[in-house]
Amino acid sequence: MKGMDFAPGFRDNGRMSEIPPDMLAETTDSAASDSADLRMVAIILAAGQSSRMGDGPEKQFRRLNGRSVTAHAVSAFCEHPAVTQIIIVCAAERAADLTASLGDLADDPRLKITGGGVRRQDSVLAGLKAADPSAATLVAIHDAARPVLPRAVIDRLLTAMHDGAAAALPVMPVVDTLKAISGTAVDGTAVDGTVDRSGLAVAQTPQVFHLADILSLHQAHDTDTEITDDIQLIEASGRPVITVQGDRRLMKLTTAEDFDILETLIRTAEGSDQMIPDIRVGNGFDVHRFSDGPGPARIGGIDVPSAHSLAAHSDGDVGLHALCDAIFGALGDGDIGTHFPPSDDRWKNADSADFLTFAVQRVAARGAIIQHLDLTLICETPKIGPHRAAMQQRIASLAGLSPERVGVKATTSEKLGFTGRGEGIAAQATATLVFRSLADGGTHGK
Ligand code: MG
Secondary structure, three states: OOOOOOOOOOEEOOEEOOOOHHHHOOOOOHHHHHHHOOOEEEEEEOOOOOOOOOOOOOHHHOEEOOEEHHHHHHHHHHOOOOEEEEEEEEOHHHHHHHHHHOHHHHHOOOEEEEEOOOOHHHHHHHHHHHOOOOOOOEEEEEEOOOOOOOHHHHHHHHHHHHOOOOEEEEEEEOOOOEEEEOOOOOOOOOEEEEEOOOOOEEEOOOEEEEHHHHHHHHHHOOOOOOOOOOHHHHHHHOOOEEEEEOOHHHOOOOOHHHHHHHHHHHHHHHHHHOOOOEEEEEEEEEEEEEEEEEOOEEEOOEEEOOOEEEOOOOOOOHHHHHHHHHHHHHHOOOOHHHHOOOOOHHHOOOOHHHHHHHHHHHHHHOOEEEEEEEEEEEOOOOOOHHHHHHHHHHHHHHHOOOHHHEEEEEEOOOOOHHHHOOOEEEEEEEEEEEEOOHHHOOOOOO
C-alpha cells in the first residue's frame, strides 16, 4: 500500500478519525518529536502453536471469511496512515506459508516477515530488532490471534501516546462476576469465593510503546523470567502506562467457538463495507416550437421576455419537461407523457411547476433523494443568461434542493438546425438520485 494518505479526512467507517492530521506530520527534531511524531511500526506475533483449536492448521493460518487470521490483523495496520512498517514474527520454517496466506497484502512494501523464538518474549525481541527506528518512534505489538482490530482503537492508542504515555494498551471492563476456584479445570471445581472485580480490567493488544524504550527493556530483561505481556516491563520501570477503551470485537481467537463468532462478525462487517451506494442517473430531452402568439416564454419555471411564447398543450416549459423526464428516467417510471398525457384536458395550459412537483413526490415515495439536477437549454433566442440565476432558484425551490445542487446552462446551436433558425427551443437534463430504501427493490439499505 504505497502513497499513505496524511491528508485531512481519513475515515473510519464514515466517522472522522480521532487523530488530527498534524499529529501525523513528519518531524525530524528528536527531542520535540517524541510526542508529536506518531509514526509507528507494527509487530504482529504469529509464531504461536494453537492448542485449543482442535485439529487443522495453527489458528494464525486458518481462514476467516476467505482471508487468513493473520491477514486480517495485517490489513488493519496496512490501512492506517501512521504505520510505516509491518513486521510479522512467525516460526522461521513457516515463513513461506505465512507469505502465501497473506494474499495481496504480501505485496505491501512495508511488510517484513521475520523468524521468532520459542517464547513470546523471544518473538517480540526478534520483531523489535527487525524494526527500522529511522522511520518511526513508536511500535505497536499485536497478537495475530486478534484478527478484528478496529481503526478507532489504534487512533485511541496513538492519542494516549501523544498525550505523554510511556505505553498504552486497550482494556475492557470485567463484566462478569469473578470466582476464585480451587483447581484449574472449569468443570467440577469447588468455588473458593468471589473476587472483587472493581479495579480490574482485561488487557487486549495492540500495546503501543516508544520503540527505543521497549527494545532496551527487552534486551535488559532477565531472560529466564517469562513475560506474557510487554506492558509489564514498563510497569516495572514505574512510568505511566495509560489504558484506552478496547473493543469487544478485538477478542482473542482461542477456541473453535471463538472462531465461529469471529467468522460471523467479519462476514457481517465486510458485507456492509461492500455495499455500493445505489445512485441512479436519468436523462431527459424536450423540444417546443415557438407559437405565433406573443411572449413571454415560460422556461425553467419563470417567464422569460420573448417575442413569442412556446406552443404546447401545457405552458410549454421545455426546461421543466426535460427535468421531469430525467427524474422519471432515474426512477424507471415512464415519462412525462405517461403521467400527463397531452390528450387529457386536465393538463391544458397546466403550470409545468406542478409536473416537476409531482416528479419530486414520486422520488420521495420511492425512498430516494435527488442529489443534483442539471439542465441545458439550446436556443438562439431568447437570451437565457440574464435569467439563469432565477431559473436555478426556482428549480431548486420546486425540487427542495439548495441552489448549488441545480445546474442551468445555455447554448446556441451555431445557427444550425431548428434551434439555430429560431423556430423553437430544445432542452436536455440530467437527474442524479440516490436510493436508500430496501422497499424500492434495491439490494441494500444505504
Ligand atoms: Mg414538452
